[in-house]
Amino acid sequence: MLALSSPTHGDFLAGERKPVVSSGEALKYLLYLVDVNELYDVALGMYDFELVTVVAAKSQKDPKEYLPFLNQLRKEMENEDYFALLVLSLRYAFDRMEPHYQRYCIDKHLKRFDSALHNIASCSGNNQYLEECLTLIRDHKLYTQALVLFDRSSPAYGRVSVLYAEHLLDARRPYEAALMFQRGGDLCRALQCYQAAGDWRQALTLANTMQYSESQVHELCHLLVERLAEQHQYGEAAQVLSQLVGDLEESVAMLVRGHMWPQATWSALSGQRSDLIETHIKPGLSDHLELLTSQLATAWEQFEMYKARLAVVRSTQQLHFEDKEGDTIPADSDLFSDTSSVMTSTIASSRSRLSEMRGASAGQDREFMTKVVRSCELA
Numbered sequence: 001m002l003a004l005s006s007p008t009h010g011d012f013l014a015g016e017r018k019p020v021v022s023s024g025e026a027l028k029y030l031l032y033l034v035d036v037n038e039l040y041d042v043a044l045g046m047y048d049f050e051l052v053t054v055v056a057a058k059s060q061k062d063p064k065e066y067l068p069f070l071n072q073l074r075k076e077m078e079n080e081d082y083f084a085l086l087v088l089s090l091r092y093a094f095d096r097m098e099p100h101y102q103r104y105c106i107d108k109h110l111k112r113f114d115s116a117l118h119n120i121a122s123c124s125g126n127n128q129y130l131e132e133c134l135t136l137i138r139d140h141k142l143y144t145q146a147l148v149l150f151d152r153s154s155p156a157y158g159r160v161s162v163l164y165a166e167h168l169l170d171a172r173r174p175y176e177a178a179l180m181f182q183r184g185g186d187l188c189r190a191l192q193c194y195q196a197a198g199d200w201r202q203a204l205t206l207a208n209t210m211q212y213s214e215s216q217v218h219e220l221c222h223l224l225v226e227r228l229a230e231q232h233q234y235g236e237a238a239q240v241l242s243q244l245v246g247d248l249e250e251s252v253a254m255l256v257r258g259h260m261w262p263q264a265t266w267s268a269l270s271g272q273r274s275d276l277i278e279t280h281i282k283p284g285l286s287d288h289l290e291l292l293t294s295q296l297a298t299a300w301e302q303f304e305m306y307k308a309r310l311a312v313v314r315s316t317q318q319l320h321f322e323d324k325e326g327d328t329i330p331a332d333s334d335l336f337s338d339t340s341s342v343m344t345s346t347i348a349s350s351r352s353r354l355s356e357m358r359g360a361s362a363g364q365d366r367e368f369m370t371k372v373v374r375s376c377e378l379a
Helices: 009-014 023-030 036-045 049-058 063-073 082-096 099-109 113-121 126-140 143-149 155-170 174-183 187-197 200-209 214-230 234-245 248-257 261-270 275-323 340-356 362-378
Strands: none
Touching: 036 049, 099 113, 099 126, 113 126, 113 143, 126 143, 126 155, 143 155, 155 174, 155 187, 174 187, 187 200, 187 214, 200 214, 200 234, 214 234, 214 248, 234 248, 234 261, 248 261, 248 275, 261 275
16 A cells, blocks of 8 residues: 655656655555454465565564474575574575465465365376375365366376265265275275165176176175165065076065065066965965064053053042042152143143132032033043
C-alpha cells in the first residue's frame, strides 16, 4: 500500500510519480494492521521468495519460531546469526529445489494438503518423491484426489490404488477394496476381498484371469459356498454347488437349510433326483414344522400367562377403588408389574380427579369410580 505525492511539473516531464514512502516502510505499517503470522503465511503461499524474506526481515518475530520449517529447507549453511540464517537459508534452499517440490514443502507447512499433493505429483521424476507422496496420501486420506493426478499406466497409480484398497478394507468395504486391489495389480488380495464380500461371480471370473487349475477352482467354490452360507445366501450357495461343483444333493440340502422348499423341490425334480424329496426335503420340512409348532406353543403360553395376569390386575384395581377409596398403593405392591403399567395413566388421572372432587358426596365418588373401572375393562 503506497501513498503517492501530488505530481510536480518535473513529474509530468519525466512521465512518472514518486512514492512518498518506500515499500519497506509500507510493509512495516501493514504489520500494525494484520497479524504477522498470517502475513508471513500469505507470503509463503504466493511462492515468492523475495516477498518472504522482506516480510521476515520487517517483522520483529524471533527467527527461532521458523526453525522447524527452515530445517527442512536449509542445506549446508554455515553457522551465522539467526536472522542471516533465516534469509540465506531460504534463498539457498529455494534456488536449489525443484520448483514443484519447493511449492509442496510450502503447502505442507501451511497445511494446504490438497495443493501439496498436486505439487508433489507434478514433480519431474515422480519416483524420486513417490514414497513421500504416498505418506502424504495415507496420512491425510487423499486417495480419490491422488487417483486423478496419476496416469493409470504409471507405477504410482498402482501404488495409490493398493493404498486406497487397504483403507477400504479397514473400513469393512471388501467389494470396493477388491476393485482397487484389482486396479493396483494385486489380484490375490482382490480375490480374497471378493470372497469376503460373497461375490462368487467376480471371484471366479478373477480366478479364471489368474489361470486357476480345475482343482483350485473346485477348492475356491467350496470356500465361496461356506462364505455364502455364513451370510445366509443359501440360494446363491446352492447355485454354486449345482452349476459349478456339480453336486445336486448338496445343492438341495443347502436350499433345505435356507427353508427354500419350492426351489429345493424343483431342483430335485429337474435334476432327475426325486429321491431327494424323501431323503432331504420332507425330513427338513417336518423338522421345520416341529420347530414352528414349538415356537407357537411357547408364544401362546406366554399370551395366556399375560392375559391371566391382566385379569388379576384389573380385578385388584376394581376392589381397591371400591373398598379403599383414597388409599395409596405401596410402591412394592404386585400391582406395579409390567402388565399394570398399561393402567398407570388411567389411575393417575382418576386420582387427580378425586382430589378435585373432595367436596362432592360419597355417592358421586362411587359413581365416578365405577365409570373409571368400566373404562379400564374396555381398554
